[in-house]
Every structure is written in C-alpha cells, then in structure tokens.
Amino acid sequence: MKGARKTKDLLYEQVARIGKVFSSPKRLELIELLCQGEKTVEILAREAAISVKLASAHLRELRTAHLVATERQGKNICYRLADKSVAELWVQIHTLAEERLIELQMALQKIAARPDDLVPSDRASLMKAARKGEVVVLDVRPTEEYLAAHLPFARSIPLNELRQRLAELPKDRSIVAYCRGPYCLMAADAVELLKREGYEAIHLRDGVAEWGLVASRQE
C-alpha cells in the first residue's frame, strides 16, 4: 500500500511537467507565437522581446515536455507545436484565466473593447457576412503567419504596411481586424489607425488558435 502512494505521486508528477510549461509568462508567449506557425529561435526571441539564449532555454523546456518538435531548415532550426492539442490547451488556459481573474479582465478591457468597439456577435454570422463580402476580414499579422493559417475569407495586410496600403480597403464596409489572439496588440493598433482614417473598424479578439485552425505544418 505504500507503493501505491509512490506510483500515484509519479503519475501526478508527470502531469505537472505539462503544467510547469504553462506556468511561465515567457513560455506562454512563445506558445502563442508557435500557434501562428513554425518559427526559428531567432524570430521567436525577437517577437517575444527576449534574448536568443533565454528563448532557447525556454524552448528546451517545451521540448523536454514533448510539446514542440524541431526541424533543421538550412541554417536555422524551426520549432513547431507537436500537436494541435497543445494550441487547444493554450486557448483553454487563457480562456479560463479570463473567466476567473478579474485583474486580467480589466487589463484586457483597457486594450480593446472600448465602449465604441462593437464585438461581432458570433462566428457564424461573421463568416456569413464575410462570405457575402459585406465585411472585410483583415489579418494584420506578418505575411508568413497568414500563409501558415488564416481565418476563412481573410485578407492579409501586415500592420506595418497598413498605412501605405489603406487604399486597398473599402470605406463603405466594416473592416474586422484580427491578429494573434487576445494578448496581441496588433489588431488593436490597426483598428485605431483605421478609425482615425475614417474607416468603420472592429476588433476581433480571437486568432487562428482560438478558431481551431492551427496549421500543424507550414508549406
């Protein structure tokens, strides 16, 4: 009966290995980035605003927990999520956090969803409108991420090109902008810019991971 306790502890310890990965802010950010498609260490470090060494150390944690896979591509090493279910877990964790933590809710309200920001009621109706061309779904992430996976009917204009390419967007229809997810600020910036320029812009918080569209492999 003493042995039973030991084996039991071992089981929970294994599960805790997965939990540990999700207990560090930086690792969470890396996971969110990897939800957008596969990336090299250098890119991950730059996007997460940390040193390459630190990124490498965190990615090592992800690797020993078998949550990511690596592949050499020329000079670089590409990291990608080992499975779609990793992205699903990330979505579920941050969703639960948003449900339970008031501090997070308040911080998120500051970023987006200002009083005048209307949120698209549900996905089905948004997609219906997008299919008909009544609204423009705009993906403001870098081009590579758009290519790896994007929302149905979405058009790609990276945030840093948006100002120059405003002419491509119609002024008589709503622009629904999205980016990497609720913690990415690109879509919020895009909406702000678009509104200043006289467009009717809406901020869509969800990204591809939240839509369950993660590309397991970028081609």
Next chain:
Amino acid sequence: MKGARKTKDLLYEQVARIGKVFSSPKRLELIELLCQGEKTVEILAREAAISVKLASAHLRELRTAHLVATERQGKNICYRLADKSVAELWVQIHTLAEERLIELQMALQKIAARPDDLVPSDRASLMKAARKGEVVVLDVRPTEEYLAAHLPFARSIPLNELRQRLAELPKDRSIVAYCRGPYCLMAADAVELLKREGYEAIHLRDGVAEWGLVASRQE
C-alpha cells in the same frame, strides 16, 4: 511602444498564475479530489496523504487564483471548484500529458489495461448496455462522492466495503468499475478483487470529471 511590451507581459503573467496552479503534483491531486465533490481541508489532506498545513497552503494557491471557493459548514471549511471549467481544464491537461509523455503512458499501463483487460469501446455503447442492464456500472469511491455526482446507472459500493458486499453483484454479467479517474487506484484494485472472486470485471479509467458530470454543488 515600450508600454505595449509592459502591458503584454502583464497579460501573460496573469495567465501564468493559472498555469502555476497546475504545475505542482500535490495541487493536481487536490484538484482531482475536488472534482469528486466539495471536501473539507482535513479530508483533502488525508486523501492526498499530506499534512493539513501543507494542504492548506496549496489550497491557498488555488484560492488566490480564484479556482476554488470556500464555505464554512459548522466547524469545517469546505472547498469546492469555483467552476465546472476548472475540472474541464484538469481533464484536458492530463489528457494532453497522456498523449505526449511516453513515461506517463508506460506508468499507466502498469496500473490497468493489462493484456486481459478489455476496455469498453465507447461511451454510447457502454451506456446503452448499462441502461438495458447487460452490464453493471460500479462506483467504488466513498459514498459521499457518489452522492455528489456519479455516472448514469452506476451503483455505489465503496472499495473498502466491496469484499463484504460481493453478494450484491451478479456473476452472469460484466462489472464495469470506475473511480476518481485514471490516476486513482481504487477501480484497479476493485477489478483485481472481482476477478479473483470469479467475476468478469472491466476497468473503466474515466471518472465523473472526464465524463463532464462534475457537480457544482453537493446537496
């Protein structure tokens, strides 16, 4: 633009608070216990085989992350999951762990699913057979947990009473035993006992949390 990085970090930090809760084996065990219904600190400590003080400390972590709620009941303080979604996250985390960690898979195989252990193919067919009375679904957890929530058509015989109450079980039908979940050893013990006594017994790994049946409140 510097402020953007700061707010972003803050957001991930909040989500990491939730992840941290799931990064400790003991806390995971406590969460699994709370999935079975509300419990006092003393009971939780006893079931998890830790001191009351340590249990209290871990429960404090759960409370500050707003994942559990407390309520005084006479002399004792009862803990329960703050929301059904907490149980769902626990299930998703341990499911992902089982998918990704070979060590965990191997450890689980030792406990149950021996070569001669047939696993019920799917839930629908199991429930159909249970409804018709073709199999007996047996809940071997303590009575209080059975009362808080149990599988449809399940009969309750706590493991420590099983030997005396064997006569209540039919020998001409399969007994499908379950307990708290895949990391609980009670059902495995029950199956072993039943088989020794000549019953046809099957170990069902899932518990109420895995079936999505968590009782938000015990009456």
Next chain:
DNA sequence: TGTATATTCCAACATTTAATGGATTGAAGG
C-alpha cells in the same frame, strides 16, 4: 579546409517555491 552563423550547453547568481514547525485566529460547544 577555414570561417561565419545559429543554436545549444555549462556555470553562476538572484529569486521563487515547497515543505515544516510554532504561534494565532475564529467559531463551536460545554
């Protein structure tokens, strides 16, 4: 073959965390 580049490994430090023992709160019950 030698050099440049991307990434990882190793060692060190500061911080955080798990766990334990002693003191404290706060309600229950005589």
Next chain:
DNA sequence: CCTTCAATCCATTAAATGTTGGAATATACA
C-alpha cells in the same frame, strides 16, 4: 467564559527556477 478543534498565518530552510554571460557545437558557405 473558557476550552477545543479546524484552519490559517508566519518564519525558516532546502530545493527548484529564471536569467545572464561565456564557451562549445554544428551546420552552411566560401
């Protein structure tokens, strides 16, 4: 009111973790 009991708080120690800098590896390229 005083005692009892459950649970928490506080202080301490040992272990684990995040982070940084320097050295090492391994591949691409010339």
